[in-house]
Amino acid sequence: ASSPTGCPVSSEAATFDPFDAPYQLDPAEALRWSREQEPVFYSPKLGYWVVSRYDDIKAIFRDNLTFSPSIALEKITPPSDEALAVLKRYDYGMNRTLVNEDEPAHMARRRELLDAFTPEALEAHAPMVRRLVRDKLDAIIDRGRADLVAEMFWEVPLTVALHFLGVPEEDMEQLRRFSVAHTLNTWGRPSPEQQVEVAEGVGKFWQYSGQVLAKMQAQPHGHGWMYDMIEKNRQKPDVVTDNYLHSMMMAIIVAAHETTALATANAFRQLLSRPAVWAELCENPELIPAAAEECLRHSGSVVAWRRIATRDVEVGGVTLPEGGKILMVTASANHDPSHFENPDELDIYRDNAVDHLTFGYGSHQCMGKNLGRMEMRIFLEEFTRRLPHLELEEQAFTFLPNTSFRGPEAVWVRWDPASNPERRDP
Numbered sequence: 001a002s003s004p005t006g007c008p009v010s011s012e013a014a015t016f017d018p019f020d021a022p023y024q025l026d027p028a029e030a031l032r033w034s035r036e037q038e039p040v041f042y043s044p045k046l047g048y049w050v051v052s053r054y055d056d057i058k059a060i061f062r063d064n065l066t067f068s069p070s071i072a073l074e075k076i077t078p079p080s081d082e083a084l085a086v087l088k089r090y091d092y093g094m095n096r097t098l099v100n101e102d103e104p105a106h107m108a109r110r111r112e113l114l115d116a117f118t119p120e121a122l123e124a125h126a127p128m129v130r131r132l133v134r135d136k137l138d139a140i141i142d143r144g145r146a147d148l149v150a151e152m153f154w155e156v157p158l159t160v161a162l163h164f165l166g167v168p169e170e171d172m173e174q175l176r177r178f179s180v181a182h183t184l185n186t187w188g189r190p191s192p193e194q195q196v197e198v199a200e201g202v203g204k205f206w207q208y209s210g211q212v213l214a215k216m217q218a219q220p221h222g223h224g225w226m227y228d229m230i231e232k233n234r235q236k237p238d239v240v241t242d243n244y245l246h247s248m249m250m251a252i253i254v255a256a257h258e259t260t261a262l263a264t265a266n267a268f269r270q271l272l273s274r275p276a277v278w279a280e281l282c283e284n285p286e287l288i289p290a291a292a293e294e295c296l297r298h299s300g301s302v303v304a305w306r307r308i309a310t311r312d313v314e315v316g317g318v319t320l321p322e323g324g325k326i327l328m329v330t331a332s333a334n335h336d337p338s339h340f341e342n343p344d345e346l347d348i349y350r351d352n353a354v355d356h357l358t359f360g361y362g363s364h365q366c367m368g369k370n371l372g373r374m375e376m377r378i379f380l381e382e383f384t385r386r387l388p389h390l391e392l393e394e395q396a397f398t399f400l401p402n403t404s405f406r407g408p409e410a411v412w413v414r415w416d417p418a419s420n421p422e423r424r425d426p
């Protein structure tokens with residue numbers, strides 16, 4: 001096999017398939033050979049240039065003119081004609097948001113939309129997050145066994161996202177139902193039958209989010225980030241465009257929801273599988289923010305992100321052609337020993353954990369990172385206080401096959417309700 005530049009590809013590169021078990025189970029480990037021997041390679045199976053080292057990935061993130069994010073939300077498995085026909089029937093028009101918008105439009109828009117993310121604005125949501133977590137915990141606390149993903153890690157971040165956006169309560173249930181197929185649709189390898197089914201879901205989601213948006217536009221005094229966008233769209237329709245509003249209404253639910261849900265599931269899995277570390281957090285809750293950050297580094301919920309080269313350009317000694325599509329495996333960067341000492345170890349005292357690339361880097365870096373962090377912190381605070389004796393059950397973790405979003409589909413835990421601190425000391 002050879003790359004589009006005509007260079008032959010190594011046997012590891014020729015067989016690399018991100019939909020195979022090794023990458024799905026542990027993307028950082030699956031790319032150890034690449035970090036060590038061939039940090040930039042062309043994957044004929046994927047049609048992408050794969051980049052695995054920390055410094056190379058950071059350099060790509062830093063230059064969003066040479067490395068355009070325009071393909072960030074493109075379907076990695078090209079849609080079938082049937083699926084396209086279904087989408088057309090729904091008048092599907094999802095286009096640029098923020099994460100896949102080029103300059104100068106991106107920065108002009110991002111700058112208009114920062115107010116919702118100031119520390120004070122985010123802190124105002126903390127009581128809502130805590131109430132949601134507490135209610136969910138109340139529901140299971142006497143049960144002794146639960147799958148935390150099904151019980152709350154999935155639903156709480158979705159509800160938080162909908163509140164953050166200002167979506168009317170009565171529309172939350174419906175949006176909840178649509179917000180599932182996207183990971184598969186964008187970053188997965190759906191079968192032809194699945195493609196049609198997913199296209200139906202995506203088409204309905206597009207139409208429904210348009211209806212919710214129209215309803216919000218008709219309400220002059222709403223609160224939430226979506227209302228900020230609606231207001232900016234009125235003031236500066238060329239910066240915050242109509243299509244942006246509708247596209248964002250749909251994309252942001254996925255961006256804010258699945259990322260945080262999966263990050264929380266990863267963190268609980270990692271921390272509970274190290275009982276000594278968990279016990280330390282229970283004794284010293286002030287360690288929780290650092291522990292959450294280290295979990296984002298060690299087992300992030302976004303493991304790869306995409307760019308496209310706008311000119312011939314060298315990355316890590318390899319020349320990529322103009323139009324070359326790039327998969328940056330951020331999970332691999334986060335395990336690069338040239339930046340993180342003993343990178344495979346989960347060390348809650350690591351002093352540079354925050355350098356991880358799970359939120360991206362540079363001008364597109366995740367705007368919601370502090371909201372995601374807050375949710376993880378509150379989950380961990382409530383659990384370490386109310387269920388310090390929580391234990392991870394023996395289980396085989398499974399993942400939805402895709403290149404970019406990663407977290408276990410279930411996290412089964414158990415505990416003895418008779419030992420709940422609030423029973424002993426109500």
Ligand code: HEM
Pocket residue numbers: 061069098099100110164255256257259260263300301302305358359360361362363364365366367368369371372373
């Ligand atoms: C962008 C990850 C939570 C809103 C991004 C990017 C990543 C990411 C990898 C692309 C960065 C780049 O291209 O450099 C995550 C993770 C989260 C999370 C791992 C949770 C643990 C959230 C939440 C929100 C949010 C809760 C919502 C409010 C956004 C937005 C962008 C973005 C608006 C686009 C920023 C831009 O292009 O200027 N996120 N995200 N994210 N994220 Fe998040």
